[in-house]
Amino acid sequence: MTDPGDTGAALDGRIEAVLDRDGLDALVRVLKQRGRTVIGPTVRDRAIVLAELDCADELPHGWGVELEAGQYRLRERDDGAVFAHSAGPQSWKSFLHPERVRQWTAERGSGGELTVHQEEPRSVSYAFLGVRPCDLRAIQILDRVMSGGRYEDPAYRSRRSGAFLIAAECTEPGATCFCVSMGAGPAVDAGYDLALTEVLDHGGHRFLCRSGSEEGAAVLAELPRRQSDDATRTAATGAVSQAAERMGRSMPPVDLRTLMRDNLEAERWDDVTSRCLSCGNCTMVCPTCFCTTTEDVTDLTGDHAERWSRWDSCYDLDFSLLHGGPVRASARSRYRQWLTHKLGTWHDQFDSSGCVGCGRCIVWCPTGIDLTEEAHALHREATEKETAP
Known part of the structure; x- marks a missing residue:
């Protein structure tokens, strides 16, 4: 491991380092110590769903999915991969723009007087772990819709403004994925605090991690890690490039x-x-x-x-x-x-x-x-x- 004061290699203004399983465990722990509610993928009800995590053990280690039109099936993998699964039935919209929100309550007193209480958004400091490139783009689109125009949704703004986003670049697209056609993946280049690329090869199971914000760099500095190296960087880039070539679907090449x-x-x-x-x-x-x-x-x-x-x-x-x-x-x-x-x-x-x-x-x-x-x-x-x- 590197010296605790060393945040890793700096490339093009980004800080890069390599994490192993201990680093992933520490990531969840550090985020919780910073007061964040960590949300990430986990296995539940025969699907990979998004839920609050207490530790990295709850991530879907060794699970993938088989997808087709009208079909979803969980399948066990033999490589222990954490992020080798496609989008599940939920998206991060469920947390940023919940399906049901109370706006106000009203009470009529014994004398007929009416009292109205405006519902204040509950303050939550989220950390979203494992955000797919397509979902990262979706959050950016929701930002434009919900808070980028004249009519801002204050409840959305409250949930979104403090969210810490940890992207997971896609290395294994599903049969129904077509993010390449929409310019939304499988790589990420902006909009994240940390980005992870999972690598499994003869060099072991590891994650290339790079920062995209000051807070991301600060969190990375607290994790057990080692200096990024050319072999890991090449393997990560290659895995993402191969994913782009293996999209299960595509849109017609027209406007x-x-x-x-x-x-x-x-x-x-x-x-x-x-x-x-x-x-x-x-x-x-x-x-x-x-x-x-x-x-x-x-x-x-x-x-x-x-x-x-x-x-x-x-x-x-x-x-x-x-x-x-x-x-x-x-x-x-x-x-x-x-x-x-x-x-x-x-x-x-x-x-x-x-x-x-x-x-x-x-x-x-x-x-x-x-x-x-x-x-x-x-x-x-x-x-x-x-x-x-």
């Missing part, structure tokens, strides 16, 4: 924004919506879908009332309800709204795509609808029409 805009009346919309259940699963697991609605509830006496914000979905028939009925009454119009917004009109609102290529919507669709397949089908239909005599 998706234009593709969506110019094909609103394509016949393919009828095909996909004949299979769509309008269940909203895709919006619930999506790391960037942010829509909410509000609901007011009272107790049986009527003296206590609460207002809650909860996730909503554009697949809900009442989502576009106006006087006289819903704007989007058909499943066709609702699916088209979701896909064209995600890949197209999101640019108009937030200057980026709303898709990061994590593939969750493909895996957790009960009928196995694949948005990459639909994009390719729309492209083929448009091409055939252009070339038809």
